[in-house]
Amino acid sequence: MSMIEIKGLQKSFGDLHVLKGIDLTIELGQVVVIIGPSGSGKSTLLRCINFLEFPNEGEIRVNGELIDPKTSNLDKVRQHMGMVFQQFQLFPHKNVLHNITIAPVNVKGMPNKKAVAIARDLLQKVGLPEKEKAWPSQLSGGQKQRVAIARALAMDPDIMLFDEVTSALDPELVNEVLQVMQDLAAGGMTMVVVTHEMGFAKEMADQVVMMDDGLIVEQGTPEQLFENPQEERTQAFLSQVL
Amino acid sequence: MAFISFVQEYFWGFLLATRLTLLLTAVSLALAVVIGLVFAFLKISKNPIANLVAAGYIGITRGMPLIVQLMFLYFGISKLVVLSSFWAGTLALAFHAGGYVAEILRGAIQNIDKGQTEAARSLGMSRRKTMALIVLPQAFRRAVPPLGNQFIIGLKDSTLVAFLGVPELFSKSMTAAAANYRPFETYLMSGTYYLVLVIIFTWLVSKLEKRLSPDRQEATS
Numbered sequence: 001m002s003m004i005e006i007k008g009l010q011k012s013f014g015d016l017h018v019l020k021g022i023d024l025t026i027e028l029g030q031v032v033v034i035i036g037p038s039g040s041g042k043s044t045l046l047r048c049i050n051f052l053e054f055p056n057e058g059e060i061r062v063n064g065e066l067i068d069p070k071t072s073n074l075d076k077v078r079q080h081m082g083m084v085f086q087q088f089q090l091f092p093h094k095n096v097l098h099n100i101t102i103a104p105v106n107v108k109g110m111p112n113k114k115a116v117a118i119a120r121d122l123l124q125k126v127g128l129p130e131k132e133k134a135w136p137s138q139l140s141g142g143q144k145q146r147v148a149i150a151r152a153l154a155m156d157p158d159i160m161l162f163d164e165v166t167s168a169l170d171p172e173l174v175n176e177v178l179q180v181m182q183d184l185a186a187g188g189m190t191m192v193v194v195t196h197e198m199g200f201a202k203e204m205a206d207q208v209v210m211m212d213d214g215l216i217v218e219q220g221t222p223e224q225l226f227e228n229p230q231e232e233r234t235q236a237f238l239s240q241v242l
Numbered sequence: 243m244a245f246i247s248f249v250q251e252y253f254w255g256f257l258l259a260t261r262l263t264l265l266l267t268a269v270s271l272a273l274a275v276v277i278g279l280v281f282a283f284l285k286i287s288k289n290p291i292a293n294l295v296a297a298g299y300i301g302i303t304r305g306m307p308l309i310v311q312l313m314f315l316y317f318g319i320s321k322l323v324v325l326s327s328f329w330a331g332t333l334a335l336a337f338h339a340g341g342y343v344a345e346i347l348r349g350a351i352q353n354i355d356k357g358q359t360e361a362a363r364s365l366g367m368s369r370r371k372t373m374a375l376i377v378l379p380q381a382f383r384r385a386v387p388p389l390g391n392q393f394i395i396g397l398k399d400s401t402l403v404a405f406l407g408v409p410e411l412f413s414k415s416m417t418a419a420a421a422n423y424r425p426f427e428t429y430l431m432s433g434t435y436y437l438v439l440v441i442i443f444t445w446l447v448s449k450l451e452k453r454l455s456p457d458r459q460e461a462t463s
Protein backbone atom coordinates (compact mmCIF):
# COMPACT_ATOMS: atom_id res chain seq x y z
CA MET A 1 0.00 0.00 0.00
CA SER A 2 1.32 3.38 -0.96
CA MET A 3 1.56 6.29 1.39
CA ILE A 4 0.02 8.72 -1.08
CA GLU A 5 -1.69 7.81 -4.32
CA ILE A 6 -2.84 10.59 -6.63
CA LYS A 7 -4.93 9.89 -9.72
CA GLY A 8 -6.12 12.34 -12.35
CA LEU A 9 -5.73 15.34 -10.05
CA GLN A 10 -6.98 18.58 -11.55
CA LYS A 11 -7.16 22.01 -9.98
CA SER A 12 -8.30 25.34 -11.33
CA PHE A 13 -8.40 28.81 -9.82
CA GLY A 14 -11.30 30.41 -11.66
CA ASP A 15 -10.40 30.19 -15.33
CA LEU A 16 -6.80 29.32 -14.61
CA HIS A 17 -6.25 25.59 -15.09
CA VAL A 18 -3.26 24.95 -12.84
CA LEU A 19 -3.12 21.16 -12.47
CA LYS A 20 -4.24 19.31 -15.55
CA GLY A 21 -4.24 15.66 -14.54
CA ILE A 22 -1.54 14.53 -12.14
CA ASP A 23 -0.85 10.87 -11.38
CA LEU A 24 1.71 10.31 -8.69
CA THR A 25 2.43 7.61 -6.16
CA ILE A 26 4.56 8.11 -3.09
CA GLU A 27 5.75 5.00 -1.27
CA LEU A 28 6.47 4.75 2.41
CA GLY A 29 9.95 6.02 3.20
CA GLN A 30 10.49 7.54 -0.21
CA VAL A 31 11.92 10.96 -0.89
CA VAL A 32 10.18 12.46 -3.90
CA VAL A 33 11.66 15.66 -5.27
CA ILE A 34 9.51 17.83 -7.51
CA ILE A 35 11.27 20.19 -9.87
CA GLY A 36 10.03 22.44 -12.65
CA PRO A 37 9.73 26.06 -13.70
CA SER A 38 7.98 28.65 -11.58
CA GLY A 39 4.22 28.65 -12.06
CA SER A 40 4.11 25.03 -13.20
CA GLY A 41 1.86 24.04 -10.28
CA LYS A 42 4.34 22.48 -7.83
CA SER A 43 3.06 24.35 -4.80
CA THR A 44 -0.53 23.73 -5.78
CA LEU A 45 0.15 20.00 -6.03
CA LEU A 46 1.75 19.99 -2.59
CA ARG A 47 -1.13 21.98 -1.14
CA CYS A 48 -3.64 19.58 -2.66
CA ILE A 49 -1.89 16.67 -0.94
CA ASN A 50 -2.73 18.08 2.49
CA PHE A 51 -5.95 19.69 1.28
CA LEU A 52 -5.00 23.30 1.84
CA GLU A 53 -6.46 23.41 -1.68
CA PHE A 54 -9.36 21.22 -2.70
CA PRO A 55 -8.96 19.36 -5.99
CA ASN A 56 -11.58 19.87 -8.69
CA GLU A 57 -11.09 16.44 -10.19
CA GLY A 58 -9.30 13.23 -9.35
CA GLU A 59 -8.57 11.10 -6.33
CA ILE A 60 -6.11 11.34 -3.48
CA ARG A 61 -5.58 8.32 -1.29
CA VAL A 62 -3.67 8.59 1.97
CA ASN A 63 -2.53 5.28 3.41
CA GLY A 64 -5.01 3.64 1.07
CA GLU A 65 -7.96 5.68 2.24
CA LEU A 66 -9.73 7.79 -0.34
CA ILE A 67 -10.04 11.31 1.03
CA ASP A 68 -13.13 13.32 0.18
CA PRO A 69 -12.61 16.95 1.22
CA LYS A 70 -16.33 17.32 1.85
CA THR A 71 -16.79 14.37 4.18
CA SER A 72 -13.38 13.32 5.48
CA ASN A 73 -11.98 14.73 8.71
CA LEU A 74 -9.26 16.86 7.14
CA ASP A 75 -7.90 18.02 10.50
CA LYS A 76 -7.16 14.39 11.22
CA VAL A 77 -5.60 13.84 7.79
CA ARG A 78 -3.39 16.90 8.21
CA GLN A 79 -2.22 15.78 11.64
CA HIS A 80 -0.32 13.03 9.90
CA MET A 81 1.28 15.33 7.34
CA GLY A 82 3.85 17.95 8.21
CA MET A 83 4.31 20.94 5.95
CA VAL A 84 7.11 23.46 5.77
CA PHE A 85 6.63 26.70 3.86
CA GLN A 86 8.92 28.96 1.92
CA GLN A 87 8.09 31.89 4.21
CA PHE A 88 8.56 29.91 7.46
CA GLN A 89 5.25 31.01 8.98
CA LEU A 90 6.37 30.63 12.55
CA PHE A 91 3.82 32.06 14.97
CA PRO A 92 5.35 35.43 15.89
CA HIS A 93 3.46 35.76 19.17
CA LYS A 94 4.84 32.49 20.54
CA ASN A 95 8.42 31.74 21.49
CA VAL A 96 10.33 28.93 19.83
CA LEU A 97 9.39 26.26 22.35
CA HIS A 98 5.74 27.28 22.29
CA ASN A 99 5.71 27.24 18.48
CA ILE A 100 6.67 23.59 18.65
CA THR A 101 4.41 22.52 21.50
CA ILE A 102 1.27 24.37 20.50
CA ALA A 103 -0.01 21.75 18.06
CA PRO A 104 0.72 18.61 20.09
CA VAL A 105 -0.87 20.19 23.16
CA ASN A 106 -3.90 21.76 21.51
CA VAL A 107 -4.55 19.29 18.72
CA LYS A 108 -3.52 15.97 20.21
CA GLY A 109 -4.22 16.93 23.80
CA MET A 110 -0.71 15.95 24.80
CA PRO A 111 0.30 16.96 28.34
CA ASN A 112 2.45 20.06 28.21
CA LYS A 113 5.35 18.38 29.97
CA LYS A 114 5.58 15.66 27.39
CA ALA A 115 5.25 18.16 24.53
CA VAL A 116 8.07 20.23 25.98
CA ALA A 117 10.30 17.17 26.26
CA ILE A 118 9.59 16.29 22.63
CA ALA A 119 10.17 19.89 21.55
CA ARG A 120 13.55 20.01 23.33
CA ASP A 121 14.55 16.77 21.70
CA LEU A 122 13.61 18.14 18.29
CA LEU A 123 15.44 21.41 18.89
CA GLN A 124 18.49 19.31 19.64
CA LYS A 125 18.01 17.47 16.37
CA VAL A 126 17.76 20.64 14.32
CA GLY A 127 20.74 22.11 16.15
CA LEU A 128 18.99 24.87 18.09
CA PRO A 129 18.82 23.69 21.69
CA GLU A 130 19.81 27.11 23.01
CA LYS A 131 17.01 28.93 21.21
CA GLU A 132 13.96 27.59 22.98
CA LYS A 133 13.17 30.89 24.69
CA ALA A 134 13.88 33.05 21.63
CA TRP A 135 11.16 34.84 19.69
CA PRO A 136 10.85 34.07 15.98
CA SER A 137 11.79 37.67 15.18
CA GLN A 138 15.16 37.08 16.82
CA LEU A 139 16.13 34.18 14.56
CA SER A 140 17.90 34.11 11.22
CA GLY A 141 16.02 32.68 8.25
CA GLY A 142 17.85 29.38 8.49
CA GLN A 143 17.07 29.11 12.18
CA LYS A 144 13.42 29.97 11.56
CA GLN A 145 13.15 27.27 8.97
CA ARG A 146 14.73 24.69 11.25
CA VAL A 147 12.24 25.61 13.96
CA ALA A 148 9.45 25.29 11.39
CA ILE A 149 10.68 21.79 10.58
CA ALA A 150 10.78 20.91 14.27
CA ARG A 151 7.27 22.30 14.69
CA ALA A 152 5.97 20.04 11.94
CA LEU A 153 7.87 17.03 13.29
CA ALA A 154 6.41 17.54 16.74
CA MET A 155 3.12 16.15 15.45
CA ASP A 156 4.98 12.95 14.59
CA PRO A 157 3.81 12.99 10.96
CA ASP A 158 3.96 10.07 8.54
CA ILE A 159 5.01 12.33 5.70
CA MET A 160 6.64 15.74 5.37
CA LEU A 161 5.91 18.23 2.59
CA PHE A 162 8.54 20.88 1.83
CA ASP A 163 7.68 23.79 -0.44
CA GLU A 164 10.85 25.56 -1.58
CA VAL A 165 11.95 25.84 2.00
CA THR A 166 15.37 27.26 1.16
CA SER A 167 14.26 29.74 -1.51
CA ALA A 168 13.82 32.65 0.89
CA LEU A 169 17.19 32.09 2.58
CA ASP A 170 20.49 33.84 2.11
CA PRO A 171 22.82 31.43 0.29
CA GLU A 172 25.04 30.84 3.32
CA LEU A 173 22.02 29.65 5.32
CA VAL A 174 20.75 27.10 2.82
CA ASN A 175 22.99 24.26 3.90
CA GLU A 176 21.99 24.19 7.55
CA VAL A 177 18.40 23.59 6.46
CA LEU A 178 19.29 21.04 3.80
CA GLN A 179 21.37 19.20 6.39
CA VAL A 180 18.34 18.84 8.64
CA MET A 181 16.32 17.54 5.71
CA GLN A 182 19.03 15.07 4.83
CA ASP A 183 19.10 13.75 8.37
CA LEU A 184 15.37 13.37 8.20
CA ALA A 185 15.50 11.48 4.91
CA ALA A 186 18.28 9.26 6.22
CA GLY A 187 16.06 8.48 9.20
CA GLY A 188 13.46 7.04 6.84
CA MET A 189 10.92 9.88 6.71
CA THR A 190 8.62 9.93 3.71
CA MET A 191 9.16 13.29 2.06
CA VAL A 192 7.85 15.32 -0.86
CA VAL A 193 10.26 18.13 -1.58
CA VAL A 194 9.70 20.96 -4.02
CA THR A 195 13.11 22.53 -4.54
CA HIS A 196 15.54 24.16 -6.89
CA GLU A 197 18.45 22.60 -5.00
CA MET A 198 19.54 20.06 -7.57
CA GLY A 199 22.35 18.83 -5.37
CA PHE A 200 19.82 17.74 -2.77
CA ALA A 201 17.70 16.11 -5.47
CA LYS A 202 20.61 14.14 -6.89
CA GLU A 203 21.82 12.97 -3.54
CA MET A 204 18.62 12.34 -1.61
CA ALA A 205 15.79 11.65 -4.05
CA ASP A 206 14.39 8.20 -4.70
CA GLN A 207 12.22 9.71 -7.35
CA VAL A 208 12.48 13.00 -9.21
CA VAL A 209 9.37 14.47 -10.77
CA MET A 210 9.61 17.11 -13.46
CA MET A 211 6.52 19.32 -13.75
CA ASP A 212 5.62 21.85 -16.37
CA ASP A 213 2.38 23.65 -17.11
CA GLY A 214 0.27 21.60 -14.72
CA LEU A 215 1.48 18.20 -15.83
CA ILE A 216 4.18 15.74 -14.89
CA VAL A 217 6.50 15.82 -17.86
CA GLU A 218 8.84 13.10 -16.76
CA GLN A 219 9.73 11.17 -13.65
CA GLY A 220 12.38 8.69 -12.61
CA THR A 221 15.43 8.13 -10.48
CA PRO A 222 17.88 11.03 -10.18
CA GLU A 223 20.24 9.14 -12.53
CA GLN A 224 17.57 8.78 -15.19
CA LEU A 225 16.38 12.36 -14.92
CA PHE A 226 19.64 14.21 -14.52
CA GLU A 227 21.96 12.03 -16.63
CA ASN A 228 19.57 11.04 -19.31
CA PRO A 229 16.46 13.22 -19.51
CA GLN A 230 14.09 12.03 -22.21
CA GLU A 231 11.92 15.08 -22.63
CA GLU A 232 12.94 18.28 -24.30
CA ARG A 233 11.31 20.38 -21.58
CA THR A 234 13.28 18.57 -18.89
CA GLN A 235 16.49 19.10 -20.80
CA ALA A 236 15.72 22.78 -21.27
CA PHE A 237 14.84 23.25 -17.60
CA LEU A 238 17.92 21.40 -16.36
CA SER A 239 20.23 23.34 -18.62
CA GLN A 240 18.93 26.49 -16.97
CA VAL A 241 19.28 25.41 -13.36
CA LEU A 242 22.40 23.23 -13.41
CA MET B 243 -7.49 83.80 44.51
CA ALA B 244 -10.98 83.36 43.24
CA PHE B 245 -10.10 80.57 40.82
CA ILE B 246 -8.37 78.53 43.53
CA SER B 247 -11.38 78.62 45.76
CA PHE B 248 -13.52 77.80 42.72
CA VAL B 249 -11.41 74.72 42.08
CA GLN B 250 -11.57 73.77 45.75
CA GLU B 251 -15.31 74.02 45.68
CA TYR B 252 -15.82 71.67 42.77
CA PHE B 253 -12.76 69.42 42.94
CA TRP B 254 -14.28 66.50 44.84
CA GLY B 255 -17.72 66.75 43.30
CA PHE B 256 -16.23 66.59 39.82
CA LEU B 257 -13.95 63.74 40.83
CA LEU B 258 -16.95 61.76 42.01
CA ALA B 259 -18.71 62.45 38.71
CA THR B 260 -15.53 61.38 36.94
CA ARG B 261 -15.85 58.01 38.60
CA LEU B 262 -19.21 57.62 36.95
CA THR B 263 -17.77 58.76 33.62
CA LEU B 264 -15.02 56.17 33.88
CA LEU B 265 -17.40 53.41 34.87
CA LEU B 266 -19.77 54.28 32.06
CA THR B 267 -16.94 54.41 29.55
CA ALA B 268 -15.26 51.22 30.72
CA VAL B 269 -18.44 49.16 30.77
CA SER B 270 -19.66 50.47 27.43
CA LEU B 271 -16.32 49.85 25.77
CA ALA B 272 -15.98 46.36 27.21
CA LEU B 273 -19.41 45.60 25.79
CA ALA B 274 -18.43 47.28 22.52
CA VAL B 275 -15.48 44.91 22.16
CA VAL B 276 -17.75 41.89 22.59
CA ILE B 277 -20.34 43.32 20.18
CA GLY B 278 -17.59 44.36 17.80
CA LEU B 279 -16.03 40.93 17.79
CA VAL B 280 -19.37 39.29 17.01
CA PHE B 281 -20.07 41.67 14.12
CA ALA B 282 -16.50 41.41 12.86
CA PHE B 283 -17.03 37.65 12.53
CA LEU B 284 -20.40 38.18 10.87
CA LYS B 285 -18.79 40.52 8.38
CA ILE B 286 -15.95 38.10 7.61
CA SER B 287 -18.27 35.11 7.41
CA LYS B 288 -19.06 33.55 4.05
CA ASN B 289 -22.77 33.66 4.88
CA PRO B 290 -24.37 36.51 2.86
CA ILE B 291 -27.13 37.06 5.42
CA ALA B 292 -24.53 37.45 8.18
CA ASN B 293 -22.65 39.91 5.96
CA LEU B 294 -25.81 41.90 5.40
CA VAL B 295 -26.65 42.05 9.10
CA ALA B 296 -23.12 43.20 9.90
CA ALA B 297 -23.07 45.78 7.12
CA GLY B 298 -26.44 47.12 8.29
CA TYR B 299 -25.34 47.42 11.89
CA ILE B 300 -22.01 49.01 11.07
CA GLY B 301 -23.69 51.35 8.59
CA ILE B 302 -26.20 52.55 11.15
CA THR B 303 -23.72 53.07 13.97
CA ARG B 304 -21.36 54.98 11.73
CA GLY B 305 -23.96 56.78 9.68
CA MET B 306 -26.09 58.49 12.31
CA PRO B 307 -25.12 61.19 14.78
CA LEU B 308 -24.38 59.67 18.13
CA ILE B 309 -26.82 61.90 19.95
CA VAL B 310 -29.63 60.68 17.66
CA GLN B 311 -28.65 57.07 18.33
CA LEU B 312 -28.53 57.74 22.04
CA MET B 313 -31.95 59.34 22.14
CA PHE B 314 -33.45 56.72 19.88
CA LEU B 315 -32.03 53.85 21.91
CA TYR B 316 -32.79 55.48 25.22
CA PHE B 317 -36.44 55.95 24.44
CA GLY B 318 -36.55 52.71 22.46
CA ILE B 319 -34.99 50.60 25.18
CA SER B 320 -37.04 52.33 27.86
CA LYS B 321 -40.21 51.30 26.03
CA LEU B 322 -39.22 47.63 26.21
CA VAL B 323 -37.60 47.34 29.62
CA VAL B 324 -37.25 49.57 32.58
CA LEU B 325 -33.61 50.55 32.79
CA SER B 326 -31.77 53.09 34.83
CA SER B 327 -30.46 56.02 32.82
CA PHE B 328 -26.96 54.70 33.55
CA TRP B 329 -27.62 51.39 31.86
CA ALA B 330 -29.61 52.88 29.02
CA GLY B 331 -26.74 55.28 28.34
CA THR B 332 -24.08 52.60 28.69
CA LEU B 333 -25.87 50.22 26.33
CA ALA B 334 -26.44 52.96 23.80
CA LEU B 335 -22.77 53.97 23.88
CA ALA B 336 -21.77 50.32 23.53
CA PHE B 337 -24.09 49.91 20.56
CA HIS B 338 -22.52 52.90 18.89
CA ALA B 339 -18.86 52.09 19.59
CA GLY B 340 -19.45 48.43 18.67
CA GLY B 341 -19.73 49.37 15.01
CA TYR B 342 -16.35 51.06 15.01
CA VAL B 343 -14.75 48.27 17.02
CA ALA B 344 -16.19 45.74 14.58
CA GLU B 345 -14.45 47.48 11.70
CA ILE B 346 -11.18 47.73 13.62
CA LEU B 347 -11.22 44.03 14.52
CA ARG B 348 -12.34 42.91 11.08
CA GLY B 349 -9.44 44.78 9.54
CA ALA B 350 -6.98 43.40 12.07
CA ILE B 351 -8.15 39.82 11.58
CA GLN B 352 -8.08 40.06 7.81
CA ASN B 353 -4.63 41.62 7.88
CA ILE B 354 -3.06 38.58 9.47
CA ASP B 355 -1.09 36.74 6.79
CA LYS B 356 -3.11 33.89 5.30
CA GLY B 357 0.04 31.81 5.62
CA GLN B 358 -0.40 31.85 9.40
CA THR B 359 -3.77 30.20 9.08
CA GLU B 360 -2.38 27.70 6.60
CA ALA B 361 0.52 26.84 8.86
CA ALA B 362 -1.88 26.23 11.75
CA ARG B 363 -4.27 24.18 9.63
CA SER B 364 -1.35 22.15 8.25
CA LEU B 365 -0.59 21.14 11.84
CA GLY B 366 -4.09 19.71 12.13
CA MET B 367 -5.63 22.62 14.01
CA SER B 368 -9.34 23.13 13.49
CA ARG B 369 -10.67 26.37 12.07
CA ARG B 370 -11.82 27.40 15.52
CA LYS B 371 -8.53 26.70 17.27
CA THR B 372 -6.64 28.44 14.50
CA MET B 373 -8.76 31.53 15.06
CA ALA B 374 -8.48 31.39 18.85
CA LEU B 375 -4.79 30.49 19.20
CA ILE B 376 -3.13 31.96 16.13
CA VAL B 377 -5.17 34.65 14.39
CA LEU B 378 -7.02 36.47 17.19
CA PRO B 379 -4.04 36.96 19.53
CA GLN B 380 -2.08 38.54 16.69
CA ALA B 381 -5.08 40.56 15.51
CA PHE B 382 -5.80 41.93 18.98
CA ARG B 383 -2.19 42.87 19.37
CA ARG B 384 -2.30 44.84 16.17
CA ALA B 385 -5.67 46.33 17.05
CA VAL B 386 -4.42 47.86 20.29
CA PRO B 387 -3.48 51.26 18.85
CA PRO B 388 -6.73 51.82 16.89
CA LEU B 389 -8.77 50.38 19.77
CA GLY B 390 -7.00 52.75 22.12
CA ASN B 391 -8.03 55.59 19.83
CA GLN B 392 -11.58 54.36 19.79
CA PHE B 393 -11.56 54.19 23.56
CA ILE B 394 -10.46 57.81 23.79
CA ILE B 395 -13.28 58.74 21.43
CA GLY B 396 -15.61 56.66 23.61
CA LEU B 397 -14.54 58.54 26.71
CA LYS B 398 -15.32 61.85 25.05
CA ASP B 399 -18.56 60.53 23.56
CA SER B 400 -19.71 59.57 27.03
CA THR B 401 -20.40 63.27 27.69
CA LEU B 402 -23.52 62.93 25.56
CA VAL B 403 -25.30 60.68 28.06
CA ALA B 404 -25.61 63.81 30.17
CA PHE B 405 -28.66 64.43 28.00
CA LEU B 406 -30.15 61.17 29.22
CA GLY B 407 -29.85 62.39 32.79
CA VAL B 408 -26.80 60.41 33.83
CA PRO B 409 -25.00 62.53 36.44
CA GLU B 410 -21.54 62.04 35.00
CA LEU B 411 -18.83 64.66 34.69
CA PHE B 412 -20.28 66.72 31.86
CA SER B 413 -23.75 66.67 33.36
CA LYS B 414 -22.26 67.84 36.65
CA SER B 415 -20.46 70.69 34.90
CA MET B 416 -23.65 71.80 33.15
CA THR B 417 -25.49 71.85 36.44
CA ALA B 418 -22.63 73.67 38.13
CA ALA B 419 -22.30 76.26 35.37
CA ALA B 420 -26.02 76.96 35.47
CA ALA B 421 -25.86 77.51 39.21
CA ASN B 422 -22.64 79.53 39.52
CA TYR B 423 -22.89 81.63 36.33
CA ARG B 424 -19.23 80.89 35.71
CA PRO B 425 -19.35 78.60 32.67
CA PHE B 426 -15.84 79.51 31.54
CA GLU B 427 -14.13 78.31 34.72
CA THR B 428 -16.49 75.39 35.08
CA TYR B 429 -15.92 73.95 31.63
CA LEU B 430 -12.23 74.72 31.75
CA MET B 431 -12.10 72.59 34.86
CA SER B 432 -14.11 69.64 33.58
CA GLY B 433 -12.27 69.88 30.26
CA THR B 434 -9.02 69.49 32.18
CA TYR B 435 -10.37 66.41 33.89
CA TYR B 436 -11.10 64.85 30.50
CA LEU B 437 -7.71 65.85 29.18
CA VAL B 438 -5.93 64.26 32.13
CA LEU B 439 -7.93 61.06 31.67
CA VAL B 440 -6.99 60.94 28.00
CA ILE B 441 -3.33 61.49 28.77
CA ILE B 442 -3.31 58.71 31.38
CA PHE B 443 -5.18 56.44 29.04
CA THR B 444 -2.83 57.10 26.13
CA TRP B 445 0.07 56.23 28.36
CA LEU B 446 -1.61 53.00 29.48
CA VAL B 447 -2.27 51.99 25.88
CA SER B 448 1.35 52.45 24.90
CA LYS B 449 2.37 50.39 27.94
CA LEU B 450 -0.06 47.67 26.93
CA GLU B 451 1.20 47.72 23.38
CA LYS B 452 4.74 47.08 24.54
CA ARG B 453 3.61 44.39 26.90
CA LEU B 454 1.71 42.58 24.18
CA SER B 455 4.70 42.57 21.86
CA PRO B 456 7.45 41.00 23.94
CA ASP B 457 9.18 39.79 20.80
CA ARG B 458 9.48 43.20 19.19
CA GLN B 459 10.50 44.75 22.46
CA GLU B 460 13.43 42.42 22.93
CA ALA B 461 14.30 42.41 19.28
CA THR B 462 14.81 46.15 19.26
CA SER B 463 16.45 46.57 22.66
Ligand SMILES: Nc1ncnc2c1ncn2[C@@H]1O[C@H](COP(=O)(O)OP(=O)(O)O)[C@@H](O)[C@H]1O
Binds near residue numbers: 036043
Ligand atom coordinates in the same frame (compact mmCIF):
# COMPACT_ATOMS: atom_id res chain seq x y z
N1 LIG C 1 -4.83 30.75 -4.65
C1 LIG C 1 -4.59 31.00 -5.95
N2 LIG C 1 -5.45 31.75 -6.66
C2 LIG C 1 -5.22 32.02 -7.96
N3 LIG C 1 -4.18 31.56 -8.65
C3 LIG C 1 -3.28 30.80 -8.00
C4 LIG C 1 -3.44 30.49 -6.61
N4 LIG C 1 -2.40 29.71 -6.23
C5 LIG C 1 -1.63 29.55 -7.33
N5 LIG C 1 -2.16 30.19 -8.40
C6 LIG C 1 -1.60 30.22 -9.76
O1 LIG C 1 -1.40 28.89 -10.15
C7 LIG C 1 -0.22 28.78 -10.93
C8 LIG C 1 0.67 27.73 -10.33
O2 LIG C 1 1.13 28.21 -9.09
P1 LIG C 1 2.06 27.36 -8.13
O3 LIG C 1 1.42 26.06 -7.85
O4 LIG C 1 2.37 28.22 -6.98
O5 LIG C 1 3.34 27.14 -9.05
P2 LIG C 1 4.83 26.80 -8.61
O6 LIG C 1 4.83 26.43 -7.17
O7 LIG C 1 5.23 25.67 -9.50
O8 LIG C 1 5.63 28.01 -8.90
C9 LIG C 1 0.40 30.16 -10.98
O9 LIG C 1 0.02 30.75 -12.21
C10 LIG C 1 -0.24 30.87 -9.82
O10 LIG C 1 -0.34 32.22 -10.07
Ligand SMILES: [Mg+2]
Binds near residue numbers: 043044163164
Ligand atom coordinates in the same frame (compact mmCIF):
# COMPACT_ATOMS: atom_id res chain seq x y z
MG1 LIG D 1 5.74 27.35 -5.53
